[in-house]
Amino acid sequence: MKKIISMILIATMAVGLAACGSKSDSKNTKKVSKNDVALITDVGTIDDESFNQATWQGVKQYCKENGFKCDYKKPTADSTDARVSSITEACSQGYKTIVLPGYLFGDALIQLQDSFPDVKFVAIDVSKADLKGQKIKDNVVCFTFAEEQAGYLAGYAAVKEGYTKLGFLGGIKVPSVARFGYGYVQGIKGAAKETNTKAEVKYTYGGQFSADDKITAKMQGWYSAGTQIIFACGGGIYGSPLEACGQYKGKLIGVDVDQYSKGTKCEKQHGYNPFLTSAMKDLQNTTVSVLNDIKDGKWNKYSGKIMHYSLKDGDYICLPTDEKSWAFEKFTKEEYKELKEKIAKGTIKVDDNADVDIEKQSDENVTVSLIK
Structure with a gap:
């Protein structure tokens, strides 16, 4: 039908x-x-x-x-x-x-x-x-x-930078968003174990890919209660924590692309750019590459396939390293490079389960709370 x-x-x-x-x-x-x-x-x-x-x-x-x-x-x-x-x-x-x-x-x-x-x-x-x-x-x-790898990089880096009260705001709970979130939690746990740090994670979904007053109020509640940094994952939903963070000097992690430039309004109003980093997939270069191959008659490389890209396949997963976007003061580019290599080689394994029970992810160092 x-x-x-x-x-x-x-x-x-x-x-x-x-x-x-x-x-x-x-x-x-x-x-x-x-x-x-x-x-x-x-x-x-x-x-x-x-x-x-x-x-x-x-x-x-x-x-x-x-x-x-x-x-x-x-x-x-x-x-x-x-x-x-x-x-x-x-x-x-x-x-x-x-x-x-x-x-x-x-x-x-x-x-x-x-x-x-x-x-x-x-x-x-x-x-x-x-x-x-x-x-x-x-x-x-x-x-x-491999969104879970991008999430891992962001969560690990945030804890190494010194953040111990972290949040995750997903848009709609679709597999890609869930993998970002679970990877983020895994990265937080990995860095917390390595540094013997105690950390707390608040975890929620907005149920949409856009910002609104209700989500903004929720994020204001998180920041006012001590949450230091929030990974906003899902289209325009980042607008809510971006609106909420300024008066609390809260920080943000962007997604998919380098979102540092979106912090300029906060910088003018509150004197700082809230974006610490962004968990990125190399969407632009992947698109350019496949289109060039189509032009050059190499469609057979792709025809009828579902192609999955991770760090073992190349630099498809990353944090922004441009000087203007690298807002870390403690976490170094050398540490970042080493971390990516470990994930690429499989020394660090990041689970890609999009259906994991987040409420069961707490361990001796990290407490994870699902906020509904």
Whole structure:
């Protein structure tokens, strides 16, 4: 039934794209070439300081370096139908490479992959679980990342920097967010054991990928009660602890991309940038790399695969090391490099279980409290 509905939608789109629901980056009416690229955002935007923006930056970099055009479309609603509509519009306009950032594209991808066999779909952060048991076809590649390793780096570094009262604010409890959070707890525990430090972790989910007054009030409560630093993980939800931290001189850890620049408002109002670091996945360079391979006729490397990247595969997981973003005073770049090498070699093993019971993660050094 879903497939029938999808086909009806596609047919409708083909005869009347003016009725489509999506917002486009440009009104470029020039003919689309085979190497031009379209990106469809999920519920976020191309300036969300998260994975939509990082992936879009990769698309723009590739097109600028190679002289191709790019465009983006934002579905008008948070629904599979709206995402199907935007993807179909891009296909009907002639795009042969379409980038889809975010787990929400699983259903739309399965519906459309057979309908456009000559279109290559590059799905970022779409896992096997997001596909709900369905197989992807030869015109699809999915990329996933070891978020737990990024979380570990951030948690470990924060404790080594001297923070002992830490928080985790996740957006929606989807596997990628849960892995970030569990990795963060593992990193805190690893550093606390190594330094014989006692630490406390408050852990919660906001149930959404955006900030609001209720979440901000909750974060204000955490900071006022002594929480020193919060890892905000999930799209724009970082806005709530960012709004709450200033009067308490609280700190933040960003996610997906280097979010240090988002602290400039706090710096002007309260005299400091709250971002200690960001737990990052190399979304931009991954996007550039696959698009260049598509251009160079190397699609066979990706065709029909779900590709998982971790530190053992390369520098796909990291903290920002630019001087302007490296806000550590005690944790050194040498320690950071050594930590990454240990994870890459398997000397430090980071569990990737997205279904772990966080309430059972306390040990002799670290107390973890799930706040519902």
